Amino acid sequence: MDEDTGALPRKENFSEWYNEILWRAEIMDVRYPVKGLYVWYPHGFGIRKRAYGILRDLMDRDHAETIFPLLIPKTEFMKEAEHIKGFEDEVYWVTHGGTSELDVPLALRPTSETAIYPMYSLWIRSHTDLPLKLYQVVNTFRYETKHTRPLIRLREITSFKEAHTVHATWEEAAAQVEVALGLYREFYEGLRVPVIISRRPAWDKFPGADYTIAVDTIMPDGKTLQIGTAHMLGDHFSRTYEITYEDANGERQYAYQTCYGISERSIAAVVSIHGDDKGLVLPPEVAPIEIVIVPIIVGKRRDEVLAAAGALEEELRGAGFTVRLDTRDMRPGAKYYHWEMRGVPLRVEVGPRDIDANTVVAVTRTGKKTTLDRRGVVEGINSVLREFGEDLSQAARQAMADKIAVTKTLEETAEAVKAGVAVVHWCGSQECAEKIEAAVDASVLGSEIRSDLIAVSDGPCIACNGKGTSALVARTY
Numbered sequence: 001m002d003e004d005t006g007a008l009p010r011k012e013n014f015s016e017w018y019n020e021i022l023w024r025a026e027i028m029d030v031r032y033p034v035k036g037l038y039v040w041y042p043h044g045f046g047i048r049k050r051a052y053g054i055l056r057d058l059m060d061r062d063h064a065e066t067i068f069p070l071l072i073p074k075t076e077f078m079k080e081a082e083h084i085k086g087f088e089d090e091v092y093w094v095t096h097g098g099t100s101e102l103d104v105p106l107a108l109r110p111t112s113e114t115a116i117y118p119m120y121s122l123w124i125r126s127h128t129d130l131p132l133k134l135y136q137v138v139n140t141f142r143y144e145t146k147h148t149r150p151l152i153r154l155r156e157i158t159s160f161k162e163a164h165t166v167h168a169t170w171e172e173a174a175a176q177v178e179v180a181l182g183l184y185r186e187f188y189e190g191l192r193v194p195v196i197i198s199r200r201p202a203w204d205k206f207p208g209a210d211y212t213i214a215v216d217t218i219m220p221d222g223k224t225l226q227i228g229t230a231h232m233l234g235d236h237f238s239r240t241y242e243i244t245y246e247d248a249n250g251e252r253q254y255a256y257q258t259c260y261g262i263s264e265r266s267i268a269a270v271v272s273i274h275g276d277d278k279g280l281v282l283p284p285e286v287a288p289i290e291i292v293i294v295p296i297i298v299g300k301r302r303d304e305v306l307a308a309a310g311a312l313e314e315e316l317r318g319a320g321f322t323v324r325l326d327t328r329d330m331r332p333g334a335k336y337y338h339w340e341m342r343g344v345p346l347r348v349e350v351g352p353r354d355i356d357a358n359t360v361v362a363v364t365r366t367g368k369k370t371t372l373d374r375r376g377v378v379e380g381i382n383s384v385l386r387e388f389g390e391d392l393s394q395a396a397r398q399a400m401a402d403k404i405a406v407t408k409t410l411e412e413t414a415e416a417v418k419a420g421v422a423v424v425h426w427c428g429s430q431e432c433a434e435k436i437e438a439a440v441d442a443s444v445l446g447s448e449i450r451s452d453l454i455a456v457s458d459g460p461c462i463a464c465n466g467k468g469t470s471a472l473v474a475r476t477y
């Protein structure tokens with residue numbers, strides 16, 4: 001990559017800041033010659049790798065990972081009416097193999113229900129086969145007609161983690177939706193990304209689902225980003241794909257299902273929420289390089305400093321950190337700038353004074369400086385990084401809290417959604433939702449809100465004065 005120079009746009013100009021940081025911090029190259037398809041730079045891929053490592057650890061607690069085929073025969077895809085209606089404008093079709101036309105066109109999976117469920121129908125025979133909980137991390141394809149955006153709205157979703165579970169009863173499936181939301185909450189805690197969970201209105205639920213519960217975060221420009229969803233599928237798909245099981249009395253029953261997904265929007269959230277005017281700020285948990293060592297080389301003691309820096313690198317690597325010793329022939333300030341842009345959480349400086357005092361200077365990405373004893377340096381760094389991660393969580397929570405306003409009238413709501421999320425009383429009717437959306441130029445995002453930053457209450461619907469409860473209204477990505 002060409003060495004970067006010059007300051008980023010200020011983060012308050014979020015859209016420009018976001019577009020520039022993707023290449024300046026070597027996350028994604030947007031120059032691929034197909035709209036909506038982008039290329040991971042290795043540094044960005046390293047963030048994804050660590051983030052999805054956390055996600056897999058959570059999923060592997062009680063799911064099994066596998067991979068289903070990418071291509072779905074039209075005959076299977078077209079079976080579930082509501083699902084088709086929801087996706088027919090977004091599906092890519094493969095119609096030829098080489099020069100010969102395929103007798104059955106093949107869909108590129110937009111999501112994998114119609115690839116997986118015909119196999120579930122073959123695999124599930126008895127209640128002893130249940131519950132079945134599988135997931136895959138694959139690329140999926142959606143011919144998005146809305147504005148595409150790297151990491152946020154892609155036509156090839158490269159990091160689509162989709163779980164598909166099968167249960168004997170509706171209640172067990174409903175409980176699994178709650179398990180999924182718990183996993184997502186833990187995942188985003190690991191990324192230090194605050195979330196608001198809510199139930200999507202019926203007209204926004206996943207095609208073919210009974211209901212959808214979504215995980216949103218609030219981006220720096222006040223718009224919300226849906227960074228995960230969990231769907232209760234009931235027995236809609238099991239009736240369409242004949243997923244039945246013999247119960248303990250030998251009766252054939254239709255199974256009940258859920259599915260839940262996360263994509264690289266999780267990385268968009270990390271980049272957007274923690275970044276600052278100097279570049280990326282990465283939580284240690286997902287930083288491809290956690291520590292960069294910068295030797296402060298002063299004249300004749302050059303070799304001594306380099307030797308000390310090398311020994312420190314060995315020790316830190318031995319302790320399990322991903323560490324980089326930067327011995328490039330550059331001013332220290334230019335090195336600081338380079339690694340700050342890439343979000344490295346901790347810089348450790350080693351100079352002649354430190355050697356004499358048997359200390360090192362640790363500087364976090366957000367500028368907190370600590371002098372550490374060279375002896376016990378691993379413990380010292382661990383506590384500095386732990387505190388750094390906590391500080392990121394707190395700052396992100398506060399930033400979210402500052403973007404949430406409880407509003408009582410349409411006028412107040414119209415004002416509030418320009419900078420963030422409004423919490424209003426809504427009766428739940430589509431008619432009132434449309435009135436609200438028209439009046440405030442934002443979306444009714446969800447009800448049954450779960451967030452420790454929002455106190456849910458009852459009150460008169462701001463559109464009809466009827467019995468209402470708290471609901472989210474916001475502009476969305």
Ligand SMILES: Nc1ncnc2c1ncn2[C@@H]1O[C@H](COS(=O)(=O)NC(=O)[C@@H](N)CS)[C@@H](O)[C@H]1O
Nearest residue numbers: 111152153154162226227228229259260261263
């Ligand atoms: N075009 C897109 N680009 C990036 N991420 C997307 C895109 N479309 C959806 N997502 C993300 O993927 C998540 C799951 O997608 S979904 O349509 O809501 N749900 C499903 O596809 C279900 N089969 C659960 S896996 C969404 O919550 C959203 O965060």
Ligand SMILES: [Zn+2]
Nearest residue numbers: 427432461464
């Ligand atoms: Zn109403």
